Amino acid sequence: MSLFPADIEEQARRIITDFTARGLMVSTAESCTGGLIAGALTEISGSSAVVDRGFVTYTNQAKMDMLGVTDATLTAHGAVSKETALQMVHGAxxxxxxxxxxxxTGIAGPGGGSADKPVGLVHLSAKSRGGKLLHREMRYGDIGRTDIxxxxxxxxxxxxMEAAG
Known part of the structure; x- marks a missing residue:
């Protein structure tokens, strides 16, 4: 029995299998997911060969202390922004x-949203040492905290998977 839905467990299993074969390790920097990404990966047996570490940086101070996100970025763009996600992934x-x-980094709700940054807005970034840098702005909608x-x-x-190439 898994803590996660079957599709997430299967995604995580594919990553662990593929990255183990390729000798790749992963780190995560999580705000709105609170460690669920690292949790999904570590749900898979053998994940210790792939998961190096995870940073749960729920507060702005944690983002600055643990990941090197700058105060200037947080002040200018906010915690839920492309700029913050990019600095978070670089730090991780x-x-x-x-x-x-x-x-x-995002707004899982049910509160905390605004007209500019509604509940369900999440900025994600992935980066490889090989130079690939990805960003996605997702607007999942107000579908409930757990589903977001x-x-x-x-x-x-x-x-x-995409960043690993």
Missing amino acids: LYRSKAAVAVAV RLATVRTALEML
Whole structure:
């Protein structure tokens, strides 16, 4: 029995199998998912060969302290922004032994949304040491906190595979 829906478990299994065969390690930087991406990966037996570390940076201070997100970026763009996601993924990659990293920051709700940044808005970024850098702005809609977080995990796992090439 898994903690995660079958499709997420299968995505995670594919990553663990593929990355193990290729000798790649992963790091995660998570805000709105609170560690669920790392949790999905570590649900798979053998994940210790792939998962280097995960950063759960729920507060702005944690994003700055642990990932090197700048105060200027947070002030100018906010925690839920492309710019913050890009700095988060860069910090996760270069503060780890990983070959590929993924970062997510968003508004899972039910509160906290605004006209500009509604509930369900999530910025994701993935980066490889080989230079591939991805960003996606997802607007999942106000589908409920759990569904927003699980949708974010699905997208993040897809982006890890894409960034790894």
